[in-house]
Amino acid sequence: MQVQHLNQPTETSPYCSQANHPLQGCQQVTSPSPSQSNSVSRMALPETSKYSQGSVLDGVNPDLASERQTASFSVEKLTVWLDGGVEHTRTRRAVVEAIECDPVFSRENQYFQSQNERYEAAVRKAVHLHKKMHEMGWTEDGPEFKYIYRAVSGDIAFLLHRIFKRSILMLGSDQQIAKWIPLATQYQIIGSYAQTELGHGTYLQGLETTAVFDMTTQEFILNTPKISAMKWWPGDMGRSATHTVVFAQLYIHGKCYGVHPFIVQIRSLQDHSLCPGITAGDIGPKMNFEHVDNGYLLLQNVRVPRENMLNKFCEVQPDGNYIRRGSPQINYFTMTTVRISLLADEVLTRLMKACTIAIRYSAVRRQSKLMPGEQEAKILDYQTQQEKLLPPLAAVYAFHSINNYLQELFDRGYREIQRNNFDTLPELHALSSGFKALVTQYCTSAVEICLRACGGHGYSMLSGLPSLYTNILASCIYEGENTILLLQTARFLVKCLKAVSTGQPVPPSVTYLAAVKPGKCPAKNKSDFLCSDIYTEAYQHMAARLIISTAAKLQDLTQSGVKKHDAWNLCTVQLAQAAKAHCHYITVKNFAETVEKLKTEAGIQKIMKHLCDLFALHGIFSNAGVFLHDGYISGPQMDMVTSSYLDLLAVIRKDAVPLVDAFDFTDKTLNSALGSYDGQVYQRLYEWAQKSPTNTQMNPAYKRYLKPLLHNRLSKL
Structure with missing residues (x-):
């Protein structure tokens, strides 16, 4: 049985027989704002942004359409910024189009496959991809390669071959x-x-x-x-x-x-x-x-x-x-490169998808009433739902910036290694380890939050969220277990602190340890906490305090006669906390610097500033103890942080859907009944459920168990 959409589409993409995902374009649900129209025309991108997934004007859920109508920025422009330029966006969309128009890469019915079926399909896709790359003229050092696995987006074999x-x-x-x-x-x-x-x-x-x-x-x-x-x-x-x-x-x-x-x-x-x-x-x-x-x-x-x-x-x-x-650590260099690519290619992409699904769903799911006598409210209008979903959304943009930072650091370091200069290895290893731990741990928790924020439907495999969660959860374990990685970062920090104390030079990421100043947070009112200098200094102070105090405890233990390895073990909880604080500080600092560089992109800079503020204040709000510990931030100031943080939720909520639209995922890539661009959640859930083999096969339990049970009881009646 096929269920007809309430608003059946009448057009499909000019590229594929099955549609995919309009970002912004002439098939958009609502008229773009003047800023959007100007931006799109100026960039003259190919019209792949109209790849409709069976959704045209009246096919989009009105609740979702209204969210896109009042975007405060050009979604297309933000997409291009995330991609790193117009050419990158054009290339990525061309790769997605080529992959998704090829039936071999279809993910239809993937949620109903057995282990052997999934394995065979993964190998089939990998073999076909090799052929496809040859046909398309794509090479591993070409501009298309970085987008191929995002486009395939799912089960594919031979990843360890890479x-x-x-x-x-x-x-x-x-x-x-x-x-x-x-x-x-x-x-x-x-x-x-x-x-x-x-x-x-x-x-x-x-x-x-x-x-x-x-x-x-x-x-x-x-x-x-x-x-x-x-x-x-x-x-x-x-x-x-x-x-x-x-x-x-x-x-x-x-x-x-x-x-x-x-x-x-x-x-x-x-x-x-x-x-x-x-x-x-x-x-x-x-x-x-x-x-x-x-x-x-x-x-x-x-x-x-x-x-x-x-x-x-x-x-x-x-x-x-x-x-x-060279350095004996060079044999582990492959793992450093894998950790850095892991963050962008797998971890961050999965959080982006989870945010897209959960936020779009929250814009069309109505539940209970905010005001008596009114219709049920969108769950995205509840502050508690905003507090669940908007910090992870801000984190996506924060970690996108930190990934660029790590990639640049790696590229510089690798060039030096090619010249047999291994001086950058310790910092590169420490940062790749610490950020792998911080980002995977944060993103895993955030994907779980997205799943739970979708209620019962989020638990359905058809939502796409359970597989995103179980996949990203593994990232906390493979390529280095996170606690061990944080302790490797901590060891680097302790060594650098010791070097600073004796006047030796240290890598750029830890120079702040040489300039620690005692003092108090200078904020006078809640608006002061929207100043990036204020909260960046708070993070710097917190990270430095944790590193210094933990190193002091370590030294005290060894000076009191405790063996070095025992002293280290007695400090590991605080060492891991210090390493995480260091990486959190670098993330906030880097995000704020990224926003500052967007001065020529006023529309984007404004929303990015809101996201940066939210990410930073959420970190303070959620970890109040470490900021209050030595009185750097006072109790009344923490109340200011809370107030500014909660105010930001309402501000960013207005742009939540456009912010996930900017990720530019096609419906086929998301493979989610809850997260499709058209927002037709309930029809899609029912249609997909019909594909379950259990709905077309004879019930295996009826003849052997149910029939005797039911007939036995009926005979007694």
């Missing part, structure tokens, strides 16, 4: 790159990345897999010495990969030289059978990612040639002589 290649590019010699990268690029081999073990994850120094150099055969012999050393969790390992980068403890003449990466073949290129000495398979069902064949790997006297140790920075010569070039 990390396999990145490891070789980062850690391999020119000869190794020349040998392996063409094979991997043409998918003549499929790679994985085997680092995590059953017994060890983030603590890489504790990995137990061994690689012993056999000088007589010029080979490394790799072994899994015990059950805890078995590689566990690598994606694409369970059923797909032919090769993997294995991290193992290197032994030469009985001496251990620490963890190093080795390229190991695990499956035959002829029939995909496991190679001699290899035991591998799938680790079983998980909370999500059922399309990914996360695997296990056991190695028994597996021999690889000496040339298979990635040796750009470390090399074992034929005579067994070990040569190191």
Whole structure:
């Protein structure tokens, strides 16, 4: 049975037979404001912004249409700013259009698939993507590549293949790159990345897999010495990969030289059978990612040639002589790059989607009455709903800015590493670790808030929110468990504080530790807390105080005779708190600086200033204790913060829907019955529910259980 929309669409996109998502354009629901019209015409973007998803004028829920009518800024202009320029927006939309018009990439009925169906579909899409890229002329170093996985937006295999290649590019010699990268690029081999073990994850120094150099055969012999050393969790390992980068403890003449990466073949290129000495398979069902064949790997006297140790920075010569070039931490550099790309490509995108779904739904869901005698109110009009959804929305924009900051830092650092200058590694490692922890933890909590803010319908898989939540939850664990990462950042901060105290230079992100001034917050009234200097200094003071006080406690413990490692353990809760405070401060400072640079974009700057203020004040409001602790902010000032924070909710609420529209997600990308551009929530929920196999199959329980139960009772009656 098909349910007809109350307002059945009469047009579809000129690009696809099925529509996708109008941002702003001539198929828009309501007339754009003059500023929007001027902006769009000035930029002369292709009309891909009209990719309608079966929604035209009268097909859009009036409650959602009215939200777009009064935007205080040009949505299109904000989209372009988020993308980094008109050309980027044009390229991204072209990639999305090409992907979504291809039926192989369809996500229809994905929520009803079994694990095997999802895995097979993910592999099919990955294989087809390789063909598609060739057909479209897209390359991995071309402008389109960064948008492909956002466009595919869902189950796709071989993501660890990208990390396999990145490891070789980062850690391999020119000869190794020349040998392996063409094979991997043409998918003549499929790679994985085997680092995590059953017994060890983030603590890489504790990995137990061994690689012993056999000088007589010029080979490394790799072994899994015990059950805890078995590689566990690598994606694409369970059923797909032919090769993997294995991290193992290197032994030469009985001496251990620490963890190093080795390229190991695990499956035959002829029939995909496991190679001699290899035991591998799938680790079983998980909370999500059922399309990914996360695997296990056991190695028994597996021999690889000496040339298979990635040796750009470390090399074992034929005579067994070990040569190191640069920092020993360079072998972990791949993980630094993965963490930075993870934030933009996966974590932030998922929060953007969750905010889009929850805010659009909250603009059409009506519940209870604000005023007696009036119709039921939009739930977005309730302050409590605004307080749930608008801080995560502000965080999206804050973390977007910090991602740009990290990417620039990484690019500079990588250029220096290419020149064999490793001075930037400590700061880069510390910031990538700390921000991975802060952003994933915040975004995971925020996605859960979005889900719960949608009530019962948010719990439905068809809302798209449960899969967003279970996917983003995993990000708190993989690529480094967050607590461990925060402590790595804390160790960097303590070292920098010590350097500052002795007058040594420190990296730019921690120079504020050399300029700590005692004092009180100078705010006199609540409007003062809308001054970025006021709240940025409050964050700086708070971060510096936590770092200094925790370092002092650490020093006091060691001076009193407590062993260093015991003293560290006794301070870890406060050390993690200090690391998080440092990253929070950098985020607020960076967001405020980003807003300041928008002076030439007055319309965007105003709403970005509101979002920056909200993000900063929400952090103070939610963590009042650390700001009140030493009296830097007083009780009355905290009341001012609360008042300004709550006032901002009502201001930003007016632009909430346009702010998520600016993310420019198509309906196919969102794959949500609650979050579609047209806001036809209830019709879409019912239509999608009809696709469930349980509604077309014979009830398996009726004949065996229900029928005897019902007939037995009827006979007694």
